[in-house]
Amino acid sequence: MLTINNVVKHRGNQKILSGVSFSARPGRVTGFLGPNGAGKSSTLRILLGLDRATSGSALIDGVPFAELKNPLATVGAALDGFGAHRMRTGRAHLRWIARAAGLPRSRVEEVLEIVGLTNAAGKRVGTYSLGMGRRLGMAAALLGDPEILVLDEPVNGLDPEGIRWIRxxxxxxxxxxKTILLSSHLMGELAETVDDVVIIHHGKVVADGTLEEVTGTHSSLEEAFFALTTEHAGAVV
Amino acid sequence: MRAFNAELSKLFSLPGMWLAFVIGILAPPLLAILDSLAEKEDIIAGVSTRLSEVGFTGLGGGVQGIIILGVLAVSSEYLTESSESGGGNQITTSLTAVSSRLQFLLAKAGAVTVISVLLSILAIGTTVAATHLILGDYAPAFEASRLIGAVCYWTFTALLAFGMTVLTKSGIIPLAVLMINSSVVTISFLLTKVTKLAFYLPDMAGLDMFLSPSGGFHTPFTGGVIMFAWVTVLFLAAAIVFHRRDVAS
Structure with missing residues (x-):
């Protein structure tokens, strides 16, 4: 269970998030939608303890990330980029993460198999395509077989086969x-994957509900999204 | 302990670290050979005033490898990936794998310390061998106390590089400052000509653990304590900044 409660974030004079609240529940895929710069990544970073909230709380199973005893076994995260040093091989990257979580080396081979990266595991991360790098990020997130997954733009850069696989x-x-929170700006893709939708715009949550509730009377999630995030649109929650 | 293992694993799987090892093992004996050759005639004639320093000068001047180690341990976390790959960096992965930042930093500093001690012992081996190769029976005795001083000097130097890089997030500034100061012109040494206070700079004080650039201004022990104080202050500053800093900033 992920609970974001009235999170405010200022950076310098800029207000990035102004009171964001929502939750992601077990057994459901929650899609976190918003235009570029709306505050999606900032929210996820605060949730994972990478950035600090100016006020409010972001809790993972009721505690802040910094207080998790065994973070990798609780929440797996794949944020922007590959999250790996380009001179290391994919396998070496996963091995140090496995060590940090006290997992055996065999688990590294398992996740490489799951994401379909076994054949490229011996190559340096710097030679990976965007799709391969994203798979490596997924592999890292899955290492601890966590109850919760937090994924920032997981389908970005994946080929159609990869997108289908991830869905x-x-x-x-x-x-x-398990609980899954993923951010995206690809509406069509998201509509086929998620159960719940949270839409953020200018650092505020403008819609929060099940896919059906958020789509409402609009013909598609995409229509609803544009109605909610285009200026002068009426607020619908 | 897991975080420490992870940091060791990270360092050993980084190709740049092997450069640090090669330089660390080769630079000191090379300097020692040059110094020994320059002093050889005087030493054999029995008129050298620097006999006790020969060899140790290599360990004092050949710290480039250890600087690379300290800097790379941190800068590799912040190396930004290409923009087409999303522009991420490893630090996000590191901090989602270990939830406490202080624990992460201590684990990393611990790994740097262990590798520094190991590397300095290897460097002492190659340096003593090189000095014996050139001077044969005339080679000076390498007292254990001074060798321990050299190990401390190397380790503290690596930790200073480490702390500086945590503050700057990029390796360029610490690498430039420390490399230039250790090899091209010793700015700290020049400063000692201007003011005695410069003997309290970390490298000058630290060298007193096994050489005596201050001419007895500090005892080896005091020199070590002064350098360690610098390391501690820098580490505390780095820890405070690192604890407060947003990864995205």
Whole structure:
């Protein structure tokens, strides 16, 4: 369970988030939507303890990230980029993470297999394509077999096969009772993957509900999104 | 302990670290050989005033490898990926794998310390061997106390580089400052000509642990304490800044 409660973030004079609240529940895929610069990544970073909130709280199973005893086994995260040093091989990257979590080396091979990166595991990360790098990020997130996944733009850079794989994979995980929060700006893709939708715009949550609730009377999630995030649109929650 | 293992694993799987090892093992004996050759005639004639320093000068001047180690341990975390790959960096992964920042920093400093001690012992081995190769029976005795001083000097130097890089997030400034100061012109040494206060700079005080650039201004022990104080202050500053800083900033 992820609970974001009235999170405010200022950076210098800029107000990035002004009172963001929502939650992501077990057994469901929650899509976190918003235009570029709306505050999606900032929210996820605060949730993962990477950035500090000016006020408010972001809790993982009721505690802030910094207080998690075994972070990798609780929440797996794949944020922007690959999150890896380009001179290291994919396998070496996953191995140090496995060490940090006290996991055996065999688990590294398992996650490489899951994300389909076994054949490229011996290559330096710097030679990876965007899609391969994203798969490596997913592999890192899955190492500790966590109950919660937090993914920033997971389908970005993936080929159609990769997108299909991730959709099926996330649906299966949610079906087994795990919590998944993913951010995206690809509406069509998201509509086929998520159960719940949170839309953020200018650092404020403008819609929060199930896919059906947020889509409402609009013909698609995309229509609803533009109605909510285009200036002068009426506020609908 | 897990975080410490992870940091060791990170350092050993980084190709740049092998450069640090090669330089660390080769630079001191090379300097020692040059110094020994320059002093050889005087030493054999029995008129050298620098016999006790030969060899140790290599360990004092050959710290470039250890500087690379300290800097790279931190700067590799912040190396930004290409923009087409999303412009991320490893620090986000590191801090989602270890939830306490202080624990992360201590683990990293611990890994740097262990590798520094190891590297300095290897460097002492190559340096003593090189000095014996050139001077044969005339080679000076390498007292254990001074060798321990050299190990401390190397380790503290690595930790200073480490602390500076945590503050700057990029390796360029610490690398430039420390490399130039250790090899091209010793700015700290020049400063000692201007003011005695410069003997309290970390490198000048630290060298007193096994050489005596201050001419007895500090005892080896005091020199070590002064350098360690610098390391501690810098580490505390780095820890405070690191604890407060947003990864995105």
């Amino acid at each position: 099926t994979f996330l649906r299966e995980r949610a079906a087994s009772g």
